[in-house]
Amino acid sequence: MKKTLAIIGGGAVGLTSAIHAYNMSKGNINIIILEKMDRVGKKILATGNGRCNFTNIYATYENYYGKDKFFTKYFLDRFSAKDTIDFFYNLGILHTILEGGKVYPYSEQASSILDALRNKIDSLKISVKTEFEVKSLNIKKDKFKIISSKGESILADKIIFATGGCASQNLGSNGSGIKILKSLGHTCTKLTPALVQLKTPPEKVKSLKGIKITGNLKMYSNNNFLKEEYGEILFTDYGISGPPVFQLSTLFARYNNLIGVIDFMPNFSEEEVFKILKDRKKILNYTNMENYFNGLLNKRLGNIIAKNSGIEKLSFLVKDLTDDILKNMANLIKNYKLEILDTNGFNNAQVTAGGINTDEFDSKTLESKIIKGLFCAGEILDVVGDCGGFNLQWAWSSSYVCTEACVKSMI
Template identity: 75%
Template sequence: MKKKTLAIVGGGAVGLSSSIFAQDIAKDINIIVLEKMDRVGKKILATGNGRCNFTNMNASYKNYYGEQEGFSKYFLEQFSSKDAIDFFYKLGVLHLVLENGKVYPYSEQASSILDALRLKIDSCDNIEIKTEFDVKELKKNGNKFYIKSIDGKTVIADKVIFATGGLSSPKLGSDGKGIKILKALGHSCTKLIPSLVQLKTDPQKVKALKGIKITGNLKMYSGDKFLKEEFGEILFTEYGISGPCVFQLSTLFARYNNLIAKIDFMPNFSKKHIIKILKERKEILSYTNMENYFNGLLNKRLGNIIAKNSGIEKLSFNVKDLTKEHIEKMASQIKAYTLNIIDTNGFNNSQVTSGGLSTYEFNEKTLESKLVSGLYCAGEILDVVGDCGGYNLQWAWSSSYVATKSCIKSMQNNRKENI
């Protein structure tokens, strides 16, 4: 009997893991991975600053967002972070748990993850990788899928797992074309917004701070409503703010209007305590002017801006002349330096895409399309986005596992029916 063919579109985290899951369950099918770039898994090499934060020990559905709340839960239960660690262990990768449950390969090299996947794939006779196969169209005719590339090649398959990612970091391969291809088949897509990315703010409040790096607390609000906070490094740029806690909180931009950031430059001190310190400094530093008032307390340039924003126009202003009102205003600025978030820094700079193909149109236990039978989707192409810290790759592995298992099961059932 002629072997059945599973085509996997996209040779990223989902595509590569899916081919391994598939051959593990069924040795008697052809598995073809179609990748538009000249090599598979380019994005994996860029993950975790070259170290690949491939999962998180604390991964739970609460770390994921999309229109359908809790959609990720079932998939994480089927293939958890422990399963991901075990999967890579069996491919020769030992794991290392670092801060906040982030998991890396022990080598701290992203290439270890990609090499582990590639070595396994190379050892499997029934997996074929076709690179430079840039899919432009997917059609179903009868029980067969016809997958066409931009240069006129066609692959015919019995089932398809579609995993072309989102729109983030297009130079690494995922440019959103896959979403358009599935929209042509009737699927709908939620709003696509860059996530895990730097944030743009009103420029006049950050320009003068450009290049300053501080450790502080970043609180996000939607209007007056407090949303979430993160402690860590914050970098001021020409256009806004960057740094790990900015990336972490950037997912809020996709979900809330009127986003406001408040930076606490001295999170270990209450406002009352800061007022006390500022008053003491008025006495201690009575012999100098405002240019030196924040010396030893805050970054000098930041201190100057805080003074200016508190109504002190000239830095030649004498410290001894500070009023109660000046001190009150400066303490407020130190505890809550307020910035309006006007945009993100775009898909080119973002790590993941918030939004994607509507999960309502996919079976919540198999990831098979409800519109096109035999078509499965997994990974970032779907409307599921995770926090920063290994959660997005965990979603890739979990969704890949379930989609692949379900797809192979249905191929095997179809075969029995046809005998």
């Protein structure tokens, strides 16, 4: 009799695992995908702003964070970005490589990726059970009894557990899988939203709400420089958003007392900014602070810089600016400090930093050391990647390796 592999979670890992399992077993095992939502792969549709940045040609283990810094290396070596591109090519997806090595389907539609996976799964006649939210697992005599929230049950010989993390719950993953694994003896590191907007003291950003600037964001923890990113930064009423913020947001999970420092004029040194400001004092000596930053900085930003440099009223005359005030302004323009209070929560996050402890899994097969026959992959584990296609690459790489090991143990 054919053995049954149950894949819990029909996301990036689950869908690819099903295809690999079919190919690797040459159709000699039963495969069933159990998905809590009404459709599989909902999150894939939202990736890359609807374009699905499905891998990154520069992906290495250095793009990933977790308790074990090197954990992803083996999996990325076994199933690399090139393997991902080839895998999807064989499902009809031509790719395009954009800035920073980000890879998208040539159609620039995330739905292409999901449709390619779904069409293949349909063609292989793999069973997909949607609206099946796994609530618990019972293990009896080498068999798993998988019980849904509606009380239905399914028996399986092996399990690939791929329920994702806690980010963007409306798209499916709500941490329920993590709870189940914990109930079976696994442990979990601290869970923090990542690739997400950051909260700062509102009074430092509120009046800048809606402004987009292209600048540099540096992150410090206890005065130690950590990392910097350049790009478009958006101010909101609670904090900051935009690609550099998302990229640096993974630091929040790992460091205390984070301070973000924005450089609004990254093409100039502080001395050059001071010289520019001094020049403007001469050029604009006929007007007041209302007009001083016009053409240099966003007007509202200029007002904040003036205010924070001790100028109470915009009626202050430009000709009365002292060198000390100008130096202060230059310093603020180059180093606008924002205390990072929090992230903007799991519902707004793209991924989860933290997860089920990776040292509880075989580092070459991803089989649980606690529950034999159960394999885990993807975001549920304590692995989080940078922004730019790295998180999906982790899903594809871990899916391939764990499916190979799982199928080998079944045939």
